[in-house]
């Protein structure tokens with residue numbers, strides 16, 4: 001099958017989203033061309049061993065990117081989180097412009113579920129709707145995906161898991177949607193497989209819905225000991241601009257607007273629940289956090 005297909009150019013393939021997309025596309029029989037900054041890095045070598053074609057390059061070299069797009073069927077575009085809003089917009093728009101000029105058949109841009117009609121005031125969120133708007137005006141078939149909160153973002157010692165509690169943004173009965181990074185790859189592969197169905201669409205993607213209370217239950221179950229759930233205190237949210245804005249986005253902003261998981265399953269029948277993810281793909285990271293706690297208590 002691969003011999004008959006032109007490749008899909010994947011950005012960020014040594015990272016979470018791009019890595020999952022490269023993996024899912026290779027499994028689906030697509031040739032994958034990955035632009036990597038360091039061809040000798042362990043993640044690059046693993047990508048090549050999995051079957052991807054590696055091209056050394058960076059966002060700084062748009063001519064090199066253009067050359068790689070000329071013979072590509074599609075492009076998966078994702079930008080790293082450490083860019084300023086202006087840089088993210090500049091590079092995201094430039095990649096989309098090159099895809100349109102090169103005549104690629106399908107551009108898939110990974111935006112964020114926080115994108116909506118109103119800016120959030122958080123720079124790393126607000127670049128994305130600006131790139132989306134630019135893409136919609138280009139003469140290229142494009143699909144914009146808006147992944148919900150990554151499951152691995154929840155395994156963070158800052159939320160207190162190692163101390164037997166989990167303090168987060170949700171009220172106990174309030175729900176939010178999560179996505180496993182591996183599922184982003186599977187959604188992208190399904191989208192590249194059906195350009196007619198998905199071209200021109202903007203799709204929020206999610207794997208599961210959980211409440212605050214359920215987070216405590218799931219963490220307790222997997223840890224094998226109680227982890228009590230509570231919402232961050234109102235004075236903490238009021239006194240910290242970034243935390244307050246994140247809470248507001250979950251309370252009544254774009255992250256409060258949920259997708260229908262039955263519809264998600266029609267695109268990616270393998271979406272994983274947070275409970276199943278934590279017990280498998282997320283287990284190692286979770287055990288590390290719990291392990292840190294054991295190490296610090298015995299010190």
Ligand SMILES: NC(=O)c1ccc[n+]([C@@H]2O[C@H](COP(=O)([O-])OP(=O)(O)OC[C@H]3O[C@@H](n4cnc5c(N)ncnc54)[C@H](OP(=O)(O)O)[C@@H]3O)[C@@H](O)[C@H]2O)c1
Pocket residue numbers: 011012013014015016017018035036037038043057058059060078079080081112113124147148149150153
């Ligand atoms: N929804 C959520 O909960 C959530 C959570 C986290 C992030 N995000 C979003 O996800 C996006 C980041 O995706 P990710 O988490 O998959 O990123 P990631 O794991 O940090 O990977 C970033 C990728 O970009 C590559 N890269 C960095 N600078 C580059 C450059 N100058 N030229 C070419 N490639 C470069 C990195 O290559 P190297 O291997 O060479 O460094 C790596 O492959 C951001 O937009 C962020 O806002 C969303």
